[in-house]
Every structure is written in C-alpha cells, then in structure tokens.
Amino acid sequence: MEAVLFFVAAIGALGGAIGVIAMRNPFYGVLALIVHLFSLAVLFLLLTAAFVAAAQVVVYAGAVMVLYVFVVAYVGGGAESAWEPIPGQRFLAPLLGTALFVELAIAVLASSLLALGHDGPHVNPGFGDPAAIGYLLLEKFLIPFEASSMLLMLAAVGAIVLAARRDPAEGVGRGSSEHSSEAPAERSEDSLAAPAHAGGAPS
Amino acid sequence: MSIDWYIVLSSLLFAIGAMGILLRRSPIVILLCLELMLNAGNLALVAFSRMVGNQQGQVFALVVMVVAACEVVVGLGLIVAIFRRKLPLDVDELRELRG
Numbered sequence: 443m444e445a446v447l448f449f450v451a452a453i454g455a456l457g458g459a460i461g462v463i464a465m466r467n468p469f470y471g472v473l474a475l476i477v478h479l480f481s482l483a484v485l486f487l488l489l490t491a492a493f494v495a496a497a498q499v500v501v502y503a504g505a506v507m508v509l510y511v512f513v514v515a516y517v518g519g520g521a522e523s524a525w526e527p528i529p530g531q532r533f534l535a536p537l538l539g540t541a542l543f544v545e546l547a548i549a550v551l552a553s554s555l556l557a558l559g560h561d562g563p564h565v566n567p568g569f570g571d572p573a574a575i576g577y578l579l580l581e582k583f584l585i586p587f588e589a590s591s592m593l594l595m596l597a598a599v600g601a602i603v604l605a606a607r608r609d610p611a612e613g614v615g616r617g618s619s620e621h622s623s624e625a626p627a628e629r630s631e632d633s634l635a636a637p638a639h640a641g642g643a644p645s
Numbered sequence: 646m647s648i649d650w651y652i653v654l655s656s657l658l659f660a661i662g663a664m665g666i667l668l669r670r671s672p673i674v675i676l677l678c679l680e681l682m683l684n685a686g687n688l689a690l691v692a693f694s695r696m697v698g699n700q701q702g703q704v705f706a707l708v709v710m711v712v713a714a715c716e717v718v719v720g721l722g723l724i725v726a727i728f729r730r731k732l733p734l735d736v737d738e739l740r741e742l743r744g
Contacts, residue, residue, distance in 0.1 A: 456658070459681050485651065502680075506713075514673060538664070539661065569698075586704075593715055594711060601721070605729075
C-alpha cells in the first residue's frame with residue numbers, strides 16, 4: 443500500500459516537474475507545478491510529516507500559486523520565441539542536467555549512510571504533527587522563527603516598492619502606459635531611463 | 646519505502662529543475678523551476694529527518710518554504726516592474742548589466 447502510494451505520488455511529482463519545463467505557455471506550467479506540489483504533499487505524508495504536508499498545500503498550492511496565476515494573467519502568458527541566442531542551448535542544457543543527476547546519484551549510491559537502505563526508525567504517532575512542530579518552533583527555534591517572520595515582512599514591503607506605480611510627486615513618470623504615446627522618440631533611446639524624462643515633461 | 650528512494654527522487658527533481666533553468670528563457674518559468682529545485686531540497690530534508698527520527702529537519706523544511714515564498718514575492722514584483730516598463734520578458738534580452 444505504501445509502495446503503491448509512493449510510486450503514484452512520485453510519478454505525479456515527476457510528471458508535474460517535466461510539465462513545468464516542457465510547457466511553452468507559462469500558465470500551463472503553473473498548473474503543472476500545482477500537480478507537482480500536491481504529489482509532494484502526499485510524499486511528505488508518507489514520511490510522517492503531516493504539518494509540512496499541510497503547510498505545503500496551504501502555503502504553496504493555496505497562496506503562492508494564486509500569486510503566480512495572477513501575475514501570468516497580468517503579463518500575459520505568451521509563448522517564448524523559438525530563436526535561441528546561445529548556440530546549442532537546446533542540446534547543452536539537457537546534457538548538463540543529466541550530468542548533475544548522475545553526479546547526485548553517484549553521491550547517493552556511494553554514501554556511507556547505513557540508514558539509507560531501510561525505512562528509518564520506528565517513530566511515535568505524534569511525529570511531525572502540528573503540536574510537535576509548533577513546540578519546536580516556539581521553544582527551540584524561536585529566533586529563526588522570528589527572523590523568518592521579519593524576512594517575510596521585508597519581502598512584502600520590497601515587492602510593493604518594486605512593483606508599485608511611481609506617483610508624479612517623486613519626479614518619476616506616472617507609469618509608462620500614459621506617456622508612451624506622447625514621447626515615443628525619447629523612450630526608444632533608453633527605455634529604463636525614459637520614465638525619469640517623461641516626468642519632467644508637461645502632461 | 647526505504648529512504649534512498651526518496652533521496653533519488655529528490656535528486657531527479659533537482660536535476661529537472663536545474664535543466665529547466667538552463668533551458669527556458671521566460672523569467673516566470675525560471676522562477677517556477679527555482680520552486681522545483683527548492684521543493685526537491687525540501688523533500689530531501691524531510692526524508693533525512695525521517696531517517697534520523699528527528700523532527701528538526703521538518704522545521705528546516707518549513708524555513709525553506711518561508712524563504713521560497715519571499716523569493717517568489719520579490720521575483721514576481723520584479724517581473725511586474727519589467728512588464729510595466731515595457732521591456733521584453735526574456736532573460737537573454739535583459740542583459741544591460743552584462744556590459
């Protein structure tokens with residue numbers, strides 16, 4: 443039973459991962475990643491990590507993937523061009539990826555970890571449930587926990603600063619869409635510096 | 646299932662993610678492949694935590710999830726900023742820093 447579940451989830455995870463790198467449309471890539479994440483949650487459950495599995499479904503498949511779907515819908519999921527600027531990229535990349543896997547497989551097979559060959563020790567029923575993980579997070583790892591909450595807040599503020607539309611009081615253009623029809627000549631020279639020019643122009 | 650199955654699966658997923666980063670040019674897909682690699686690392690962490698019979702590896706996996714969420718938020722903010730400036734969403738054309 444456990445072996446059947448493992449192979450079903452492993453095939454789901456591998457199929458999702460291959461779908462992510464093979465789909466030309468990023469929207470289907472996001473959907474394939476959701477399949478991959480659910481399969482990984484099943485694998486976490488098999489490894490008696492119930493809280494990590496729940497966090498995987500709630501945080502990743504719930505929140506992060508919704509963010510991805512919104513951004514793909516906003517920028518438009520156009521397929522990338524077939525033109526390749528690096529010659530031989532299409533052949534070199536799978537070659538290097540396979541080399542990386544072979545290297546990792548050699549490292550696993552040659553490892554002297556004796557416990558790799560069997561199922562791991564017997565654990566109590568409470569192993570990995572929310573109570574145990576919460577106890578560890580708030581007792582033993584309190585400082586990393588608080589640091590990660592700080593990191594999350596900094597990332598949220600940073601994303602707002604990066605993606606926010608500049609207001610005209612700052613001396614930066616109100617966003618490229620309003621000005622692009624008025625000053626196309628300025629813009630074509632250097633598109634990164636162009637909003638600073640456009641802010642000074644009377645609008 | 647013995648633990649080495651999980652470790653081999655995790656290294657396979659990591660290699661697929663790395664291959665995707667080398668192969669694709671859309672920044673959104675590159676972020677997705679980064680997620681693949683981080684999740685492969687998470688799988689290895691949880692598998693080793695089960696192997697040792699210690700829950701601290703699972704706490705490590707949760708911290709990796711937090712860092713991955715931060716990376717996604719900042720990366721998607723950058724993509725939205727690139728899109729707003731009407732620059733091409735292609736990592737081979739955004740190479741002004743290369744000199």
